[in-house]
Amino acid sequence: MPDPLSIIVVEADRERAFMIADGLREAGEFDIQVISEPSGLARRIEARDPDVVLIDIADPSRDVLEELTLASGPKERPVAMFVDRSADGLSAAAVEAGVSAYVVDGLQPSRLKPVLDAAIARFRLFQRMRTELAEAKRALEERKVIDRAKGMIMKARGIEEDEAYALLRKAAMDQNKRVAEVAQALVTAAGLLA
Amino acid sequence: MSLTRIPAGYVPLTDAAPLIAAQEMGFAAEERLTLDLHRAPSWSSLRDMLAYGQVDAAQMLSPVPVAAALGLGGASAQFSVLSVLSVNGTVIGAGSRLADRLTAAGHRFSFDDAVSAGQALIAASDRPLRIGVPFPFSMHAELLTYWLEGLGLDTAQDIVIRTVPPPLMARAIRSGDIDAFCVGEPWGSIAVEQGDGSLLLPGRAIWSFAPEKVLAVRSGWAETEPALSGRLVRALWRAGRWLADPSCRGLAAEILSSRRYLDLPAEIIERGLSGKFTVTPQGLQREAPGFVGFHDGAAGYPWRSQAQWTALRLAKRNGLDQQTALQKAKHVFRSDLYRTALSGTGAELPGASSRLGGALEAGTPAAGESDPVNLLPNRFFDGRVFDPLAAG
DSSP, X not given: OXXXXXXXXXXXXXXXXXXXXXXXXXXXXXXXXXXXXXXXXXXXXXXXXXXXXXXXXXXXXXXXXXXXXXXXSSTTOSOOEESOTTSTTHHHHHHHHTEEEEEOTTOOHXXXXXXXXXXXXXXHHHHHHHHHHHHHHHHHHHHHHHHHHHHHHHHHHTOOHHHHHXXXXXXXXXXXXXXXXXXXXXXXXXXXXX | OOOEEEEEEEOSSGGGHHHHHHHHTTHHHHTTEEEEEEEOSSHHXXXXXXXXXXXXXXXXXXXXXXXXXXXXXXXXXXXXXXXXXXXXXXXXXXXXXXXXXXXXXXXXXXXXXXXXXXXXXXXXXXXXXXEEESOSSSHHHHHHHHHHHHTTOOHHHHEEEEEOOGGGHHHXXXXXXXXXXXXXXXXXXXXXXXXXXXXXXXXXXXXXXXXXXXXXXXXTHHHHOHHHHHHHHHHHHHHHHHHTSGGGHHHHHHHHTSTTXXXXXXXXXXXXXXXXXXXXXXXXXXXXXXXXXXXXXXXXXXXXXXXXXXXXXXXXXXTXXXXXXXXXXXXXXXXXXXXXXXXXXXXXXXXXXXXXXXXXXXXXXXXXXXXXXXXXXXOBTXXXXXXXXXXX
8 A cells, every 4th residue: 555645735715725625635644734825835845745735726926836846856856747647637627627636747647636636526516606696795785776766766757666666677588687786787877967 | 601619818917008909909700709717716727717718819028939848837738829928027125124125236127227226125124135027938047047046146056936825925925935026017016006026126126028918729629620720820919009099098907907817006006007107106207118019019929939949947946958848939929820811911021030138238220021110129138139049
């Protein structure tokens, strides 16, 4: 039985880092460490000398890891390439999911596969959560704008809420726009005239 | 008329302007293209997005495709350079601590003299001098090492080059991780604005015609999509010509500043475009004419000799065989494809595909494909000349 792979997860969000670590533990026995502070990243990683570094593709600090691929001797080369090229399709899937892994040169793809599979699954989950959160936020914003527009119409015309909403909906249908867009236009225009 | 969609990536910097202007000002549409622009958080992620086909074209630091050809870094694909998107456009600055020492020693931050600024920097700094650059394979790193070596520093011993993402540069200075930096605009100006540093030189004071960002595609894409890549090169050439017109700078800065693109104040972005800088937090003003070039002097032309200069520098710094490096880098910059794309458009096309580096003291007309081409000064600060033939 070879030693468990040592993995460093670079992730500023503690909650997220724990979820990634949990996902990895389900996939096998690994020695996992988390780095949450981006300054001096290259030096910290060098000091710990891991087999694999996992980092969010959207993290600008990822460029710092590129430095580590430059060290010349194999001993000074803790991380050597962006996911093992021999592992078919894994790299593309990782990039797609938004994770990048820096891996020691010569590490067997079979040992790496469970790590990456777990990381990819976790990152996809985060991506979905992020998208859903953004959607929810947008819906909330839109509802606020629609409520304001409704209120303005009710006041201006002295009508009830249902009627005001019906007017908005009709205007949207006539202009082939979304109700939120018409409401936004009304709120903006009112702001200019006020 | 339907537009062909090309997914293209960029990193939010002032010199991403050609791609953004091509899309926003309709130059892409003129070629029946829509650029589906993806903002990348880092150079390595943009490189991988290109390698794995999430984008088909990308703004790239000019040494990145060369480094990939040499097998350096985490590259997983080979790239071809279709055109140069911008020439020059970086600034070198010192963190406040170092800037204070420079002031105390009587340095005047003249922003135009690479020799005196370099000597002052060397005299004022501790060894090793720690300098931040955005990426290990960058013109920033090459210019810095070329400059400090030329002034007698042993760059292997006396300086430490550290990678710091541009948005984190000011923070890295403040926290004492680096003493000085070389970075693309607007991040140098932002460091000044935040009171973290002062600007010493524009990159062009070291090499007056350094290819900074290039348009890169996967090797093979250009061959399988010759018509498409031709249309792309022409759209970007028009965008570069538009950006070179001083009367368009205000609008360009305005477009770049939008939340979709750079999401930074237009006033700060405009400094790099106009070359009118505030170089110290105390408000000292300096001008750097021709700070960044998008068009003049056949700026877009990808000279093979540019890639070879970079290959030799990379080989030297990374202990690779120089002759092998020259061979491998030979076909990265595709002057042939650029020529095909722009022949018959009236664009200035040099007759040669390679030239001496640093050999033009002043603007010079040179033999072009049909008409003479007006080349701009191309000079290294130390007056040395790079001869690709002698090197090969």
